[in-house]
Amino acid sequence: MLCLGVESTAHTFGIGVVDETGKILANVIKPYTTDTGGIIPGKAADHHVELCDVTLREALAEAGVSIRDVGLISFSRGPGIGNCLKVGAFTARSLALRHGIPVVGVNHCIAHLEIGRLLTDASDPVLLYVSGANTQVISFESGRYRIFGETLDIGVGNLLDVFARHVGLGFPGGPRIEEMARKSSNYVELPYVIKGMDVSFGGLLTNIQRKHNAGLSTEDLCFSLQETVFAMLLEVSERALAHCGKDELLLGGGVACNRRLQEMARVMCEGRGAKMFVPDDRKVLVDNGAMIAWLGILEKARAKLGVADTGILPYWRTDQVEPNRNSS
DSSP: OEEEEEEOSSSEEEEEEEETTOOEEEEEEEEOOBSSSOOOHHHHHHHHHHHHHHHHHHHHHHHTOOGGGEEEEEEEEESSOHHHHHHHHHHHHHHHHHHTOOEEEEEHHHHHHHHHHHHSSOSSOEEEEEOSSOEEEEEEETTEEEEEEEBSSSOHHHHHHHHHHHTTOOBSOHHHHHHHHTTOOOOOOOOOOEETTEEOOHHHHHHHHHHHHTTOOHHHHHHHHHHHHHHHHHHHHHHHHHHHTOOEEEEESGGGGOHHHHHHHHHHHHHTTOEEEOOSOGGGTSSOHHHHHHHHHHTGGGOBSSSTTOOOOTTOOGGGSOOOSOOO
């Protein structure tokens, strides 16, 4: 059976095709980008509408199949930006109704975890999930997906994007900050805020913006920003590994493409005798349709004909999801 997955939670519209064995036949990604500013929800949704048809055609062509070969449709039900989620949900419903294909809505955060398990040797990991709006430390424990740490304010990706916008680097900001950070090794002290198992970035953002306004080097601040926030995230991740008694750390989300984060994670894991995993394909780290298709395969028992239970859930937390798999 083939599953067609539709991703539209934020700035990316993507469609992937995956079979029951986990083979990715297609993974077409169409990101919304800007030279200045960040995501404007209405414009991002317009972008998704405009590219919906072409993305579908490209995905089916890449997979070498037609829509008649698809046995299941899945889509990101949440969490995400409402304007954007509606486009993906409408796309999935329309295809399902027109072609008589069962449809299921899945949780975007869990899709990042499960695609990582599929494409690496990780079996029962702690997931450090770092993206624009989401920053969570997740693991499957005692029969449920559980959050062992998260941001108390903004996601790490949003932090990077806002600072990049502040210094004129454009959107998305993470890759451009990573590039600037390579030009410096001069650390500027920044607020390091961990509260229990959670992290907070709001005060750090204000502090670093003021430092930039005061004339400090953009390269030095980009270097210092990465070093500080990644250390915070890995401290919490290490605590989660100890608490759960696990020895596998899996990186997921767009920020996990950052080579410095991967390096720091690897060093932390080596120090405690654990293993660090990250998919080699950067296209499955960023938001994408293939991960939605794979989670659709895993949750096919919930799929239905018609559009019942396909409303969007913009604030759908990972720990609110009723799992459909056994603990590893």
